[in-house]
Amino acid sequence: MHVIARQKAVNGKDTRSLEDYLEWKMGDFVKGMKAGSGRNLHPMLISVIERPLIARSLEQTNGNQIQAAALLGLNRNTLRKKIKDLNIPVKRKRAAQRREA
Structure with a gap:
C-alpha cells in the first residue's frame, strides 16, 4: 500500500x-x-522502527491491544509478543480519564 x-x-x-x-x-x-x-541492516532498521510504531499505536488506542493489533494488521498474540520482546509499557486509560482528555 x-x-x-x-x-x-x-x-x-x-x-x-x-x-x-x-x-x-x-x-x-x-x-x-x-x-x-x-551487515544486518534490515533487522536493525525494523527493530528501530517497530518499537515507536507499536508504542504510538497503543497510545492512539488508549492501550487497547486488540484495537492496536487491528490498526497494525497484526494478530493480537503477535502484538503481545512484540510488546514483551521490545519492553514497551502499556498504559490503559480508564473511561473517566478518556472523557477528560
Whole structure:
C-alpha cells in the first residue's frame, strides 16, 4: 500500500509522503552502514522502527491491544509478543480519564 505522494499539512505546507521521507532520511544512513560493518541492516532498521510504531499505536488506542493489533494488521498474540520482546509499557486509560482528555 502506498502512502499519498503529497499532502497538505494542517498548516497548509506541502509535506513529503512517509515513503519519501524515510527514503530521504535513510540515504546517508545506509551509506554509512555500508562503509562500516555493512551487515544486518534490515533487522536493525525494523527493530528501530517497530518499537515507536507499536508504542504510538497503543497510545492512539488508549492501550487497547486488540484495537492496536487491528490498526497494525497484526494478530493480537503477535502484538503481545512484540510488546514483551521490545519492553514497551502499556498504559490503559480508564473511561473517566478518556472523557477528560
